[in-house]
Amino acid sequence: MHAGRRTTKWLWLWRSNPLRRHEDVLEAWLVLVVWTIIAVGGTLAGVVTAHAADSVFAQQRAERIPVAAVLVSDTTQPGAKSYYRALAKVSWTLPDGSSRTGNTLVDTGLKAGSHIVVYTDRQGELSTQPPSRSAADMEAAVLGTTAGLGVTGLALGAGALARVRLDRRRFRQWGSEWAMVGPKWGHKTG
Known part of the structure; x- marks a missing residue:
């Protein structure tokens, strides 16, 4: 109960x-x-x-392919601030044997000729590394x-x-009802 x-x-x-x-x-x-x-x-x-x-x-993990690449330029620049990654030119070979070059972000402190891994799409263009699982x-x-x-x-x-609108509507109704009932409630004190 x-x-x-x-x-x-x-x-x-x-x-x-x-x-x-x-x-x-x-x-x-x-x-x-x-x-x-x-x-x-x-x-x-x-x-x-x-x-x-x-x-x-x-x-993305299925379409992006890891490819071995070689740095064409150094990633250290004299007098430059030390960053974690830098833009560098790389060269890679496609499965059909053709060679390509492009710019990508690589770790700083690497010299020209260093071997790195880059990711390409199915057309062989540079792409970002896909997220791990x-x-x-x-x-x-x-x-x-x-x-x-x-x-x-x-x-x-x-x-x-919606509740604010309902409350405003209720307040208007209460005000109009009080205006009708309030004077009938009798005498005023004082």
Whole structure:
């Protein structure tokens, strides 16, 4: 019986009540819809986004090929600031035997003629290194969480805006009803 009381209290906005207004019912449904959107929509957006990101990262790992390359220029420049990576010219050979050159970021401190690994796309053009499986999983999780939180934020914001509009409408109605009932309440003291 105690659980029945709690359920009745929780569902008070839907039961018959002479003091219940149309706006109260709208607000109850609004809260239900907002929380449903948060639970279902936020979860769905997060899962779909994480899955899509994971697919893109898997495709990048499949399409980008590691290729042995040779540095054409040094990565140390006299008088320059010491950075972790520097832009340098590299040369690599494609599987068909043709040779290509291009500029890419490589570790600093390497001399011309050093052997490095670069990544190319299927056309043999330089590309960035694809994310590792663990890095891709982490980034997909972050993107999925961000998408879920974005849907949650939008739902909460839209719900709050709708509740503000309902409150303004209730205040106007209370003001007009008080203007009609207030003078009938009798005498003034003093």
